[in-house]
Amino acid sequence: MIILGISCFYHDSAAALVKDGILIAAAEEERFTRKKHDQGFPYEAILFCLNQTHAKISDVDYIVFYEKPLVKFERLLSQHLEKFPFSYFSFIKAMPQWLNEKLRIRSIIKKKLKYTGRIVYLDHHLSHAASTFLVSPYEEAAILTVDGVGEWATTTYGYGKGNQITLEKEIQFPHSLGLLYSTVTAHLGFSVNNSEYKVMGLSPYGKPAYYNQFKKLIDVKEDGSYALDMSYFVYHYKMVMPSDKFIEEFGPIRTGEGALEQHHKDIAASLQKLTEEVMFKMINHLHNIYKTDNLCLAGGVALNSVANGKISKNTPFKKVFIQPAAGDSGSCIGAAFYVYNSILNNPRKFVFDSCYLGPSYTNEYVKKYLDENNIVYKEFKNDKELIDTTAKLIHDNNVIGWFQGRMEWGPRALGSRSILSNASNPEMKEILNTKVKHREIFRPFAPVITQEDAHDYFEMDTDAEPFMLFVYPFKEKVRKLVPSVVHVDGSGRLQTITRRQNFRYYSVIKAFEKLSKIPILVNTSFNIRGEPIVCIPHDAYRCMMGTGIDYLVMENFLIARKDNPKDMWDSESIAKD
Amino acid sequence: MFRRIWQAIKKGFLAFSHFMQKVVNTILLTIVYFVGVGLTSLISKLFGKHYMELKLDKDAKSYYKECMSTKKVKEEFYRMY
Numbered sequence: 001m002i003i004l005g006i007s008c009f010y011h012d013s014a015a016a017l018v019k020d021g022i023l024i025a026a027a028e029e030e031r032f033t034r035k036k037h038d039q040g041f042p043y044e045a046i047l048f049c050l051n052q053t054h055a056k057i058s059d060v061d062y063i064v065f066y067e068k069p070l071v072k073f074e075r076l077l078s079q080h081l082e083k084f085p086f087s088y089f090s091f092i093k094a095m096p097q098w099l100n101e102k103l104r105i106r107s108i109i110k111k112k113l114k115y116t117g118r119i120v121y122l123d124h125h126l127s128h129a130a131s132t133f134l135v136s137p138y139e140e141a142a143i144l145t146v147d148g149v150g151e152w153a154t155t156t157y158g159y160g161k162g163n164q165i166t167l168e169k170e171i172q173f174p175h176s177l178g179l180l181y182s183t184v185t186a187h188l189g190f191s192v193n194n195s196e197y198k199v200m201g202l203s204p205y206g207k208p209a210y211y212n213q214f215k216k217l218i219d220v221k222e223d224g225s226y227a228l229d230m231s232y233f234v235y236h237y238k239m240v241m242p243s244d245k246f247i248e249e250f251g252p253i254r255t256g257e258g259a260l261e262q263h264h265k266d267i268a269a270s271l272q273k274l275t276e277e278v279m280f281k282m283i284n285h286l287h288n289i290y291k292t293d294n295l296c297l298a299g300g301v302a303l304n305s306v307a308n309g310k311i312s313k314n315t316p317f318k319k320v321f322i323q324p325a326a327g328d329s330g331s332c333i334g335a336a337f338y339v340y341n342s343i344l345n346n347p348r349k350f351v352f353d354s355c356y357l358g359p360s361y362t363n364e365y366v367k368k369y370l371d372e373n374n375i376v377y378k379e380f381k382n383d384k385e386l387i388d389t390t391a392k393l394i395h396d397n398n399v400i401g402w403f404q405g406r407m408e409w410g411p412r413a414l415g416s417r418s419i420l421s422n423a424s425n426p427e428m429k430e431i432l433n434t435k436v437k438h439r440e441i442f443r444p445f446a447p448v449i450t451q452e453d454a455h456d457y458f459e460m461d462t463d464a465e466p467f468m469l470f471v472y473p474f475k476e477k478v479r480k481l482v483p484s485v486v487h488v489d490g491s492g493r494l495q496t497i498t499r500r501q502n503f504r505y506y507s508v509i510k511a512f513e514k515l516s517k518i519p520i521l522v523n524t525s526f527n528i529r530g531e532p533i534v535c536i537p538h539d540a541y542r543c544m545m546g547t548g549i550d551y552l553v554m555e556n557f558l559i560a561r562k563d564n565p566k567d568m569w570d571s572e573s574i575a576k577d
Numbered sequence: 578m579f580r581r582i583w584q585a586i587k588k589g590f591l592a593f594s595h596f597m598q599k600v601v602n603t604i605l606l607t608i609v610y611f612v613g614v615g616l617t618s619l620i621s622k623l624f625g626k627h628y629m630e631l632k633l634d635k636d637a638k639s640y641y642k643e644c645m646s647t648k649k650v651k652e653e654f655y656r657m658y
């Protein structure tokens with residue numbers, strides 16, 4: 001049985017394919033179309049999923065859409081009915097896409113894919129809930145989903161047991177912890193639905209000086225349920241998010257180019273503190289009800305890795321599972337599994353323990369690409385040569401584009417499409433920013449560490465964090481050893497890796513350890529600011545040649561930038577938020 | 578030469594038709610907004626009906642509401658609503 005899950009038309013469109021209860025393929029559309037956060041119909045991602053399974057569209061038994069479009073439309077109309085006539089401009093802006101695409105999803109699926117089979121529509125937060133619990137390692141768990149908004153729900157909780165999920169309670173729009181975070185993101189001059197993680201990264205630079213003012217924005221009950229004081233927000237009827245009252249309270253909206261002042265950092269710190277407080281209240285409430293050790297989280301707010309890293313200290317839950325694409329893109333996985341496991345009542349047999357679900361390219365493919373484009377390269381004789389050479393190049397402070405195997409699922413590069421460099425070099429953050437990333441200087445780079453060494457370097461309460469979803473403090477004594485991956489508050493958003501999960505990636509770190517005594521590398525996504533992570537060999541080569549990446553290790557081939565001196569494009573000129 | 582002029586005219590027409598389409602859409606949507614949405618909204622407000630809960634309830638014990646997502650019969654999953 002083949003089930004195709006689809007999420008699209010909001011942001012980060014994606015598709016996933018489940019065959020006989022096993023997740024075979026999943027990818028975001030942006031990687032193929034090269035449009036960051038592409039929200040269009042995920043045609044390319046679907047084609048990839050079908051190809052990966054050697055299936056035709058006629059083999060698909062169910063297509064599952066991750067939300068109920070008509071219920072969402074009803075919520076939209078309610079907003080306009082409530083706020084008439086102030087919502088005029090937002091009505092004019094939003095309606096064409098609703099009429100042309102969102103309400104026509106059934107005919108779009110049938111027409112674009114030439115599909116004649118069954119189509120299922122799940123509630124948005126049910127897709128989120130399923131995307132975490134049904135692929136978690138737990139037989140039983142409490143489930144919490146928190147995002148901007150789905151149809152009406154913005155937060156839901158419930159429990160999962162076996163192949164069934166029961167969502168018991170929800171909080172409804174316009175009251176939304178995710179939209180509160182997005183409002184502050186917009187107020188601080190960052191892009192909504194994209195740069196919330198920058199606010200999180202900025203927060204350790206500030207003090208929660210605005211915390212009491214933030215408390216005025218939200219009424220939080222003992223059980224963690226909350227409502228926002230909507231006089232501070234206008235996102236329910238305008239194209240902007242904060243109201244004039246919000247601006248009076250927190251100062252003018254920062255323009256993207258404006259300087260980041262201390263008060264911006266304090267606002268970020270205050271918001272982060274409040275978000276954590278509300279999350280922990282909700283999670284503690286869940287523990288009171290369900291009395292289980294296991295928690296499954298999903299929704300955009302579950303990507304708040306700083307809050308995630310503090311769950312075990314602030315709540316009684318012993319184990320937390322989050323799937324790497326916890327936001328809307330990952331819902332297509334949940335949609336597909338919910339039909340297979342819960343609706344069709346098949347037992348669960350898949351645990352999400354590897355993020356390598358995207359396309360891969362053979363050595364023959366890569367060699368042909370390199371030869372056809374007259375690219376100078378060297379072919380490694382064996383794995384040992386590849387691993388030792390890469391480790392030595394990293395140790396010599398080169399910046400390496402690392403392109404190996406199947407592309408990662410989710411927003412983070414986790415060792416397939418990564419940029420790797422020397423974490424012990426105090427200059428590395430600056431080198432990476434100058435050569436490749438052109439990022440805001442406050443943003444930290446992330447460490448990857450071999451799993452068996454993680455406890456020597458981090459104060460963490462779990463053994464493995466394979467998906468970079470939890471921030472933990474570095475141990476005091478090691479911070480000076482890896483200065484380029486230690487954030488200003490002494491923390492790091494780590495990825496742990498084992499030999500079984502990714503042999504070459506793991507082995508390069510081990511070989512680097514032999515040279516430096518440190519089992520940690522800088523791991524950052526293989527892309528230029530403003531572009532999606534690279535997907536095909538050409539993207540990787542183009543990225544290296546347009547930036548200051550020194551070497552590209554692509555499958556069995558080593559390509560040096562200095563041997564291929566023609567700039568293909570100027571990455572700086574297209575760098576954007 | 579003629580081909581190029583023809584191409585330019587074609588491009589101009591296309592841009593104009595897109596522009597006109599936008600204008601017509603905006604006019605139609607404006608009518609829908611002020612007549613359809615507007616009248617319904619005004620009548621509802623006369624009867625005190627609200628479509629969203631915007632107010633805080635400081636006395637309430639909880640803001641949680643019943644979630645119906647998993648309490649559906651199988652047929653409902655095939656519907657867009």
Ligand SMILES: [Fe+2]
Pocket residue numbers: 124128147148149150299300327328
């Ligand atoms: Fe969502």
